[in-house]
Amino acid sequence: MSAVAEDDLLVIDDLHVQFDTRAGVIHGLRGLSLTVARGETLGIVGESGSGKSVMAQSVMGLIDTPGEIVRGDIRFKGRSLLGPKGRSYGRKIRGRELAMIFQNPMTSLNPLMTIGAQIEEVIVHHLGKSAREARQRALELLDLVGITSPVSRLSQLPHELSGGMKQRIIIAMAIACEPELLIADEPTTALDVTVQAQILELINDIQKAMNLSIILITHDLGVVAQSCHRVMVMYAGKEMEEAPVGQLFSRPAHYYTAGLLRSTPRLRDSSDRLFSIDGAPPSLIDPPTGCPFFDRCEARTEECRMDPPAVTTGNQAKAMCWHV
Amino acid sequence: MGSYIVRRLWQGILVVLAVTTIVFVVTRLVGNPVDIMLPLSATTEQRAAFAHQIGLDRPILEQFGTFVWDAIHLDFGDSLWQRRAAMEVVLERLPNTLLLLVSGIGTAIVLSLPLGTIAALRPGGIVDRLIVGLGLLGLSLPQFWVGLMLIITFSVVFGLLPTSGIGTPAHIILPSIAMALPSLARLSMLVRSAMLDELNKQYIQTARAKGMPLHRIVTVHGFRNILAGFLTMSGWEVIYALAGFSVVVETVFAWPGLGQTALQAIQRSDLFLLQAIVFCVAILIVLINLALDIIYKLVDPRIDLN
Numbered sequence: 001m002s003a004v005a006e007d008d009l010l011v012i013d014d015l016h017v018q019f020d021t022r023a024g025v026i027h028g029l030r031g032l033s034l035t036v037a038r039g040e041t042l043g044i045v046g047e048s049g050s051g052k053s054v055m056a057q058s059v060m061g062l063i064d065t066p067g068e069i070v071r072g073d074i075r076f077k078g079r080s081l082l083g084p085k086g087r088s089y090g091r092k093i094r095g096r097e098l099a100m101i102f103q104n105p106m107t108s109l110n111p112l113m114t115i116g117a118q119i120e121e122v123i124v125h126h127l128g129k130s131a132r133e134a135r136q137r138a139l140e141l142l143d144l145v146g147i148t149s150p151v152s153r154l155s156q157l158p159h160e161l162s163g164g165m166k167q168r169i170i171i172a173m174a175i176a177c178e179p180e181l182l183i184a185d186e187p188t189t190a191l192d193v194t195v196q197a198q199i200l201e202l203i204n205d206i207q208k209a210m211n212l213s214i215i216l217i218t219h220d221l222g223v224v225a226q227s228c229h230r231v232m233v234m235y236a237g238k239e240m241e242e243a244p245v246g247q248l249f250s251r252p253a254h255y256y257t258a259g260l261l262r263s264t265p266r267l268r269d270s271s272d273r274l275f276s277i278d279g280a281p282p283s284l285i286d287p288p289t290g291c292p293f294f295d296r297c298e299a300r301t302e303e304c305r306m307d308p309p310a311v312t313t314g315n316q317a318k319a320m321c322w323h324v
Numbered sequence: 325m326g327s328y329i330v331r332r333l334w335q336g337i338l339v340v341l342a343v344t345t346i347v348f349v350v351t352r353l354v355g356n357p358v359d360i361m362l363p364l365s366a367t368t369e370q371r372a373a374f375a376h377q378i379g380l381d382r383p384i385l386e387q388f389g390t391f392v393w394d395a396i397h398l399d400f401g402d403s404l405w406q407r408r409a410a411m412e413v414v415l416e417r418l419p420n421t422l423l424l425l426v427s428g429i430g431t432a433i434v435l436s437l438p439l440g441t442i443a444a445l446r447p448g449g450i451v452d453r454l455i456v457g458l459g460l461l462g463l464s465l466p467q468f469w470v471g472l473m474l475i476i477t478f479s480v481v482f483g484l485l486p487t488s489g490i491g492t493p494a495h496i497i498l499p500s501i502a503m504a505l506p507s508l509a510r511l512s513m514l515v516r517s518a519m520l521d522e523l524n525k526q527y528i529q530t531a532r533a534k535g536m537p538l539h540r541i542v543t544v545h546g547f548r549n550i551l552a553g554f555l556t557m558s559g560w561e562v563i564y565a566l567a568g569f570s571v572v573v574e575t576v577f578a579w580p581g582l583g584q585t586a587l588q589a590i591q592r593s594d595l596f597l598l599q600a601i602v603f604c605v606a607i608l609i610v611l612i613n614l615a616l617d618i619i620y621k622l623v624d625p626r627i628d629l630n
């Protein structure tokens with residue numbers, strides 16, 4: 001915890017999250033660590049079920065029974081968000097310094113509260129503003145996220161807006177108190193392709209204008225290339241590799257990363273058949289020890305049955321693999 | 325909205341007309357009202373005179389016309405039992421039933437919100453299981469038995485409250501409790517499951533991520549969304565009670581309301597009084613339904629009334 005740690009806005013340290021379900025204990029996260037620096041956009045990629053959303057929910061304090069954070073720590077600006085003290089710290093900063101936008105804008109807004117009321121409640125609660133000031137701020141925010149005729153929007157209900165508009169509203173709510181870290185969990189997946197680009201652009205613009213840190217969870221490697229400084233690849237509740245964007249795309253170190261990159265369709269070599277990694281991720285109930293990618297890896301050897309080391313592959317880059 | 329209310333009012337009038345017609349048909353055509361109302365010992369002359377007096381010797385269509393005309397003027401003839409206008413009897417008893425409804429069902433409505441919500445906050449927890457258990461009990465115990473137990477406990481053993489009748493504020497306590505229990509159980513279970521559903525929705529996650537405190541999430545976000553369904557079910561509790569479920573409580577506690585009067589009218593073969601009661605209840609139910617629709621629309625503007 002020296003000067004280096006001071007720079008990191010968010011630190012996740014050896015986080016273990018479990019869900020005690022009827023089918024058994026699901027190990028959603030199995031010792032995940034990451035850091036997000038100020039002003040940085042960190043991309044998180046990985047197949048479905050790799051624990052990306054669980055990570056985001058852990059930071060936002062949204063893990064409920066049957067889920068439980070069983071080990072590890074989450075620190076925001078050097079202070080833990082776990083334990084009784086951490087919870088009260090979290091209540092203060094969530095929605096204010098730490099904000100999140102969700103995947104599906106269709107269901108993310110209260111269907112019976114006006115757009116205005118939903119934006120204003122954040123401002124009133126966290127900044128203690130009067131109703132009038134909050135309304136003024138809400139208008140500014142709508143303008144900022146590119147919503148036309150904001151005055152009439154404030155009194156509308158969510159069902160009167162399109163998906164893209166709703167996502168803009170949700171972004172407006174998230175940045176209402178000028179947060180320092182924004183977690184975006186697949187913010188564009190549920191939207192039309194054309195709208196996706198607009199929303200991404202909006203997020204990028206806001207990031208630059210407010211010098212936000214962003215954790216951008218996505219399945220779309222194109223989005224990562226466009227918006228992120230650094231990427232982390234997750235698999236089966238663990239980190240596989242992290243690297244600056246350029247390095248990850250040009251020189252993936254982990255076989256899983258390489259597989260992910262190859263399974264992304266490219267426009268140019270249309271002769272290729274679409275590649276996909278054979279097999280499926282391991283069950284997270286009783287997950288195997290050693291490298292979780294073992295079953296599907298072309299380069300596996302006997303030592304891969306043991307937990308792989310974190311091999312440094314460059315500046316701010318590492319891969320959890322025996323064969324780099 | 326305005327045109328909708330007008331249309332629903334028309335529909336309501338049609339419903340009342342239909343009910344009136346059915347009452348007419350049932351009382352005139354199924355069995356002979358004269359035989360029903362007069363004692364077995366009545367002579368043929370007495371029967372003929374009575375039939376003439378209530379217009380039974382007229383053509384059926386004319387009878388119907390007169391019946392509808394009188395119904396519009398709230399004239400249902402004289403109660404044979406009370407020997408005064410049937411509607412007068414109804415209007416005298418109706419406030420008692422309404423009083424019982426407001427205090428009984430009203431209590432259920434007011435209490436079910438916090439009970440159901442508290443249960444939903446920790447599903448499977450001790451409080452939840454206690455509330456669900458009591459709810460099942462409230463649903464399965466027969467109302468008359470609950471009423472009798474209340475009388476035995478509070479009136480007979482402890483002597484705290486009057487056993488039955490009407491008069492002082494103390495008289496209304498036990499019948500209200502008996503009236504409230506099943507409704508309270510049904511409504512609490514409804515609030516619980518609706519709130520559970522709501523709290524699992526994505527927009528609640530958004531509200532939590534926004535840092536909204538739990539009490540606000542429940543009482544503003546969740547509550548707003550279960551309100552329409554809750555009000556509808558509350559309205560139905562009132563309708564059940566009006567349509568007959570208050571008979572049991574009114575009888576057990578000798579509460580001179582409409583339900584008890586209906587029972588007495590049946591026992592005394594007082595057809596005219598019964599007609600007046602049915603007509604009055606039908607109008608009330610139509611009005612409550614109309615009010616519910618309007619409230620529903622106000623609470624959930626997404627609903628397209630057309």
Ligand SMILES: Nc1ncnc2c1ncn2[C@@H]1O[C@H](COP(=O)(O)OP(=O)(O)OP(=O)(O)O)[C@@H](O)[C@H]1O
Nearest residue numbers: 019021026028047048049050051052053054055284
């Ligand atoms: N509330 C929950 N109850 C039980 N298991 C859960 C719960 N939430 C997540 N999990 C489990 O945790 C694991 C990780 O899920 P998570 O939602 O984080 O995946 P993801 O990487 O976000 O996937 P996707 O790309 O599909 O969103 C999955 O196996 C999932 O089944």
Ligand SMILES: [Mg+2]
Nearest residue numbers: 052053054185
């Ligand atoms: Mg996810």
